[in-house]
Amino acid sequence: MKQTAAPAFDDGLKLSAWLPYRLFLVAAQVARPLERFYGETFGLSQAGWRILAVIAERDAANASEIGRACALDPFAVSRGIGQLTELGFAVRRSGKSDRRFAAVSITRSGRAAFNRIAALGSAIEARLLARLSESERTILDSALTRLEGESARIDADGWRALRDDAGAP
Amino acid sequence: MKQTAAPAFDDGLKLSAWLPYRLFLVAAQVARPLERFYGETFGLSQAGWRILAVIAERDAANASEIGRACALDPFAVSRGIGQLTELGFAVRRSGKSDRRFAAVSITRSGRAAFNRIAALGSAIEARLLARLSESERTILDSALTRLEGESARIDADGWRALRDDAGAP
DNA sequence: TGATATGCTTGCACTTTGCAATTAACTATG
């Protein structure tokens, strides 16, 4: 059968108006300059930065805690920690009671790097928040909390559950 | 110098409360099941899906229009179109007036695939929106419009501009 | 008719990712 340009009707999904795409777009556009900065300056990957941010706020985390805190699978966490230790930004010591759990901590120079990256991160957030009113910020905050919960459920349920929602396409 | 676990103060950035990360998290969690679906079902990549969505709503787009519409660079667009044509979801014809511009159109089966993916996409969006009140949706919509604009500017300005904002870290 | 610019594509090196298999450490059981 010859392939032809097809005139036809659509599901009404318009990419630029589809909520998940809009969220993605803001996140991606804003992440790019930051990523460039820590990539060029420290040779840090995205996963590395996320892990660095996690261990900057809790001391002696193990890999699965880190993974949970920044939505990375164990492989990515392991590699990210490897990168951070090579850069001298983190140290692994094996856990006290159970030595399967590596206790990962940030180093002095890791914290210095974190602070420099976080300063840019905060500047980005500030520029975004400057476009919102006080009440919009409050509403966005509480809405995002619910969206985080629902999106986690959607992810966990998988697409088969969605197909049933949608009336089995 | 020996690397040691470092007790110290921080920039206040907490990953889980940082707006860009929160937006990213929702977008990523929600994208995963959809990606799995179109990957397993059609062998489509993320870029492929975005392009498919774009050519589903405008007929005979050229590569740079597509790129602008879904935030992909020309390389990614070219490869994505390649994938779509291999799958029989799109056709390239060379443009009428200027033959450097290839006119890309969706095919009948491309539209069928789009409709099935879009049904899931709409189901996802519906589940997210169900967690918001009517007024929250309105506010989120208008807030996102401004955030999209600001994030595009942040991206365009690059990180050096941010450093100046932040007080030169 | 060059010379230059533009839109797009291709090839190639590099990085990231997904997954199976492995190691190491702990736990429960006969």
Place this chain on the structure above:
DNA sequence: CATAGTTAATTGCAAAGTGCAAGCATATCA
């Protein structure tokens, strides 16, 4: 106190994705 089973983390490798230089076709200008 073996030993079989579980859990946390790591490693190796193939596949997929990305970034960039160079290339090709077309168009425009001098």
